[in-house]
Amino acid sequence: xxxxxVGIAAALISLSSITSVMANTEQTTQRPTVAVLATGGTIxxxxxxxxxxxxxxxxxxxxxxxxxxxxxxxxxxxVQAEQVANVGSDNMDNEVLLKLAKRINEVLKQxxxxxxxxxxxxxxxxxxxxxxxxxxxxxxxxxxxxxMRPSTAIGADGPSNILQAVTVAASPAAKGxxxxxxxxxxxxxxxxxxxxxxxxxxxxxATSGGYLGTLVNLQPIFETKVEKRHTTETPFxxxxxxxxxxxxxxxxxxxxxxxxxxxxxxxxxxxxxxxGVGAGSESxxxxxxxxxxxxxxxxxxxxxxxxxxxxxxxxxxxxxxxDDLNPQKARILLMLALTVTQDAAKIQDMFHQY
Ligand code: ASP
Numbered sequence: 428x429x430x431x432x433v434g435i436a437a438a439l440i441s442l443s444s445i446t447s448v449m450a451n452t453e454q455t456t457q458r459p460t461v462a463v464l465a466t467g468g469t470i471x472x473x474x475x476x477x478x479x480x481x482x483x484x485x486x487x488x489x490x491x492x493x494x495x496x497x498x499x500x501x502x503x504x505x506v507q508a509e510q511v512a513n514v515g516s517d518n519m520d521n522e523v524l525l526k527l528a529k530r531i532n533e534v535l536k537q538x539x540x541x542x543x544x545x546x547x548x549x550x551x552x553x554x555x556x557x558x559x560x561x562x563x564x565x566x567x568x569x570x571x572x573x574x575m576r577p578s579t580a581i582g583a584d585g586p587s588n589i590l591q592a593v594t595v596a597a598s599p600a601a602k603g604x605x606x607x608x609x610x611x612x613x614x615x616x617x618x619x620x621x622x623x624x625x626x627x628x629x630x631x632x633a634t635s636g637g638y639l640g641t642l643v644n645l646q647p648i649f650e651t652k653v654e655k656r657h658t659t660e661t662p663f664x665x666x667x668x669x670x671x672x673x674x675x676x677x678x679x680x681x682x683x684x685x686x687x688x689x690x691x692x693x694x695x696x697x698x699x700x701x702x703g704v705g706a707g708s709e710s711x712x713x714x715x716x717x718x719x720x721x722x723x724x725x726x727x728x729x730x731x732x733x734x735x736x737x738x739x740x741x742x743x744x745x746x747x748x749x750d751d752l753n754p755q756k757a758r759i760l761l762m763l764a765l766t767v768t769q770d771a772a773k774i775q776d777m778f779h780q781y
Contacts, residue, residue, distance in 0.1 A: 436448040459541035461504040462534045463589070465490035466527065466555075467513040468548025470585040472577035474523060476708055480626070483577040485515035493546060496578065497586045503645075504541070504597040509534075516548025516573075519555060520670045521762075527555070528562045528665045537563040542568035546589065549573040549622055549630065552608065556617035557756045560606035560657045561763055561781060562665045568601035570609050571617070575628045584611065584628055591642050598647050605657035612638040614704035616653045618781075621734060621753055635751055645718040656780050663763045672765040674740030676697035676754045679709070679732055685716025692719070695770075698726045701746060702754035707731050707738035709746075721745055726764075726771055728778070730757040747771055750778045 456695040465471060474483030476610030488496075489610055490508040511530055512523045536632050547555055556571040558774055563569050572592035574585035592609040595601050606617040610631050616639050640649040675691040691699050699720060703709055707729035709717060714777050721727055729738050730749035735750045749757040760781060764774045 430593075432685060437558050458503070458505050460507060460539050461542050461544060461593050461596045462507045462509060462540050463494055463546065463593065464511045464527065464530060464534070464644045465493055465521070465542045465546045466511050466514070466516070466523065466548070468516050468546065468550075468552075468573050469577050470548075470574040470588070471513065472570070473581075474577050477579055477581045479740055480580055483579070485577075486513040490546070493578075493585070498588050499590055499753065500593055503590065503594050506593060507540075511545075514548070516551040516555070518773070519548070519551050523554060524558055525665055525668055525671070528559055531559065531569060532562075532564050532666070535563070535567050535569075540567070542570065542598075542601065544589070544592045545569070545571045546592075547571055547573050549575060549610075551755070553617070553621050553631075554755050554759055556606050556608050556620070558759045558763070560617035561661050561760065562658045562663045563606060563658045564664075566659060568598065568602040568604070569606045570596045570601070571606065572609050574610070575626070575630060577732070578719050587607055591645065594642065594645055595647050600647060600649055601706045604649070605653045607639060612642050613638050614642065614647060614649070618653060618655055618657070618756070623734075634753070641773050661763075668766060671762045672697040674700060674758045674761045674765070676700045676702055676758050677713075678702045678754075679704045679713070682709075683710055683712055685713045686719050688713060688716035692723055692725055696725060697765050698728065698758075700730055700749065700754050700757045700761060701729045702732040703729050703738070703744075704732060705781055706736060707744065707746075707749065708741075709744045714745075717745055721771075724769065726761065726769065726774055727763050728757050728774075730754045747775045747778060752778070 471488040472483045472485040473487045490510040494508040570592040572588045576583045608615040608620045623632045675696045677687045727746040728749045729746040738748045
């Protein structure tokens with residue numbers, strides 16, 4: 428009798444495990460596919476000590492190792508990991524930017540792919556995110572993430588940021604919102620999110636318009652939409668580009684000098700972004716050089732070094748208004764605008780639209 432019961436129990440157990448395998452198979456086929464494209468940064472960094480949060484080596488772990496370090500991803504999506512670069516984002520350049528954008532556009536054309544996550548160093552993450560926001564030609568979600576602590580640190584934020592980013596990229600509610608930046612439970616818009624602190628985990632803040640949403644218990648909750656045009660609504664086409672026009676940023680400060688502008692022009696800059704004081708004001712010391720640059724066909728854009736707020740029209744100061752883009756994002760838009768036109772009036776229009 429005892430043997431019989433054990434036999435029945437064993438049969439029941441094996442039946443239930445078949446069911447659970449079937450359920451899992453069913454889940455697997457229903458799970459969305461998300462492509463994770465890795466580019467390096469602290470999220471892929473390692474240090475000798477678990478207490479080390481600086482002085483580590485960025486861009487060490489591969490895309491596959493990054494994904495494998497987050498087993499919980501299995502519950503959210505089928506993940507395809509791919510290495511595009513493995514650099515600290517201080518070394519991110521136009522070549523990698525173009526390669527990344529082209530690859531994302533290719534991957535998003537695949538019917539089975541629901542969204543893309545880019546892992547990236549946090550230092551220039553906002554520049555890449557805004558570039559992608561202007562050149563991705565799909566309304567499928569694209570999410571950029573990174574981490575402030577290397578993978579070896581106690582309390583490393585990378586695994587949770589990857590999990591949240593993949594969750595957002597897999598979410599149908601994330602479609603059509605432009606490129607998003609997900610770190611530390613928050614969903615930000617590429618256009619307005621910026622790194623505000625050199626060390627803190629809570630470093631990415633929305634400068635205006637607030638966050639797009641938040642994640643609670645791994646559920647994305649969307650609260651706002653981006654008004655500015657993005658992705659499929661822009662004229663920028665990276666498929667035919669092998670390089671981008673040279674655009675420099677010159678910082679404004681007391682007693683500043685025109686020679687930085689002269690140097691940019693001599694070095695063949697096609698555009699200059701002024702990180703101006705206050706609402707994009709230009710000192711009397713730089714004005715002759717700024718005017719000279721414009722006369723020579725260089726497009727000059729006025730932005731604010733304060734990091735937020737709008738630049739208003741002012742006849743005293745020459746240049747295209749950078750809207751409320753910070754200098755590093757104004758540079759991204761100016762590079763792309765110059766691939767389409769050199770006409771300052773048309774570029775002005777783009778700064779208001781995108
Ligand atoms: N230096 C690193 C980078 O931007 C910082 C980080 O990822 O947090 O690649």
